[in-house]
Amino acid sequence: NAGVTQTPKFQVLKTGQSMTLQCAQDMNHNSMYWYRQDPGMGLRLIYYSASEGTTDKGEVPNGYNVSRLNKREFSLRLESAAPSQTSVYFCASSDQGQGGYNEQFFGPGTRLTVL
Amino acid sequence: SQKIEQNSEALNIQEGKTATLTCNYTNYSPAYLQWYRQDPGRGPVFLLLIRENEKEKRKERLKVTFDTTLKQSLFHITASQPADSATYLCAPDSGGYQKVTFGTGTKLQVIP
Numbered sequence: 102n103a104g105v106t107q108t109p110k111f112q113v114l115k116t117g118q119s120m121t122l123q124c125a126q127d128m129n130h131n132s133m134y135w136y137r138q139d140p141g142m143g144l145r146l147i148y149y150s151a152s153e154g155t156t157d158k159g160e161v162p163n164g165y166n167v168s169r170l171n172k173r174e175f176s177l178r179l180e181s182a183a184p185s186q187t188s189v190y191f192c193a194s195s196d197q198g199q200g201g202y203n204e205q206f207f208g209p210g211t212r213l214t215v216l
Numbered sequence: 217s218q219k220i221e222q223n224s225e226a227l228n229i230q231e232g233k234t235a236t237l238t239c240n241y242t243n244y245s246p247a248y249l250q251w252y253r254q255d256p257g258r259g260p261v262f263l264l265l266i267r268e269n270e271k272e273k274r275k276e277r278l279k280v281t282f283d284t285t286l287k288q289s290l291f292h293i294t295a296s297q298p299a300d301s302a303t304y305l306c307a308p309d310s311g312g313y314q315k316v317t318f319g320t321g322t323k324l325q326v327i328p
Contacts (some may be wrong), residue, residue: 105259136318141224143320144260144305191259195316202248202267202309203316207259 103127105208107192113214114182122177122211124192132195132203133175134159135167137188138210144191150175182215189213218244220319222306228325229296237291237322239306246308249282249289254303254321264291265309296326 108123126133135147136159146159148167156167164186166178175194179186189212193205221240229235239249247268252260266273266282266289273280279292293300303321310316 141320144318146317193259202250202265202311204250204262204265205252205260205307205316207261210257210259 105192105194105206107190107208107211109211110209111212113216114179115216116183118182119178119180120182121179122190122192122213123174124176124208125174126192126194126206127173128194128196128206129172130194130196130206131172133169134193134195134205135165135175135177136191136193137161137186138191139188147177147190182213184215187213187215218242218308218317220306220308220317222304222319223322224320226323226325228327231296231298231326231328233296235293235296235300235324235326237304237306237324239289239291239308239319241287241308244308244310245284247311248309249280250307250309250316251278251280251289251291252305252307252318254305260305260318263304293324296324298326298328300324301326 105126131152134149136144150156150169153172168176192208195203195205219242250265251263254260266280277294281290303323305321306319307316
């Protein structure tokens with residue numbers, strides 16, 4: 102049981118390049134999330150998918166797109182990377198617990214640097 | 217707008233003492249409040265959840281309180297150990313399919 106996996110672990114891009122961050126979970130969770138974490142800013146939600154086939158914007162969606170490929174996989178795409186997108190990106194998944202809470206399970210993160 | 221405040225400065229305590237971390241929130245009424253631990257270079261890991269109708273929740277050396285009137289949660293680690301050194305995030309949760317919002321975290325350093 103791998104939990105939440107993310108690839109790649111590290112990436113360096115030049116301004117204007119594109120890339121896709123991959124995320125997969127094997128816990129049969131309905132909901133998946135993409136966050137970015139910057140010093141002093143905490144975790145900020147980029148996009149989330151409450152269930153397969155749906156995606157919604159979070160707090161900081163500009164410059165990103167997502168695809169919920171199936172129940173297991175949720176990818177994040179940077180079409181034209183900018184230095185402001187240098188960050189650590191975390192994918193997470195959750196399912197409603199008994200009573201409706203959303204304990205989240207996080208992947209190990211992708212450390213992205215945009216030059 | 218919704219706001220979550222955690223001590224932004226690191227908390228240094230002596231091994232064996234009780235660490236107390238504070239989480240204050242404004243402009244919403246979460247049904248639950250979650251606490252996570254994050255180690256350097258890793259993703260957050262869920263520790264505890266407390267419901268709005270619970271005043272206190274315990275798990276081993278951890279204790280969480282939730283005061284919906286004060287809009288505050290306190291997270292206690294008793295008999296702290298150097299292995300408890302990490303950043304602790306609070307996350308008010310509105311439940312249902314609403315997203316969870318995370319605080320910026322408090323870094324705890326337990327000194328041997």
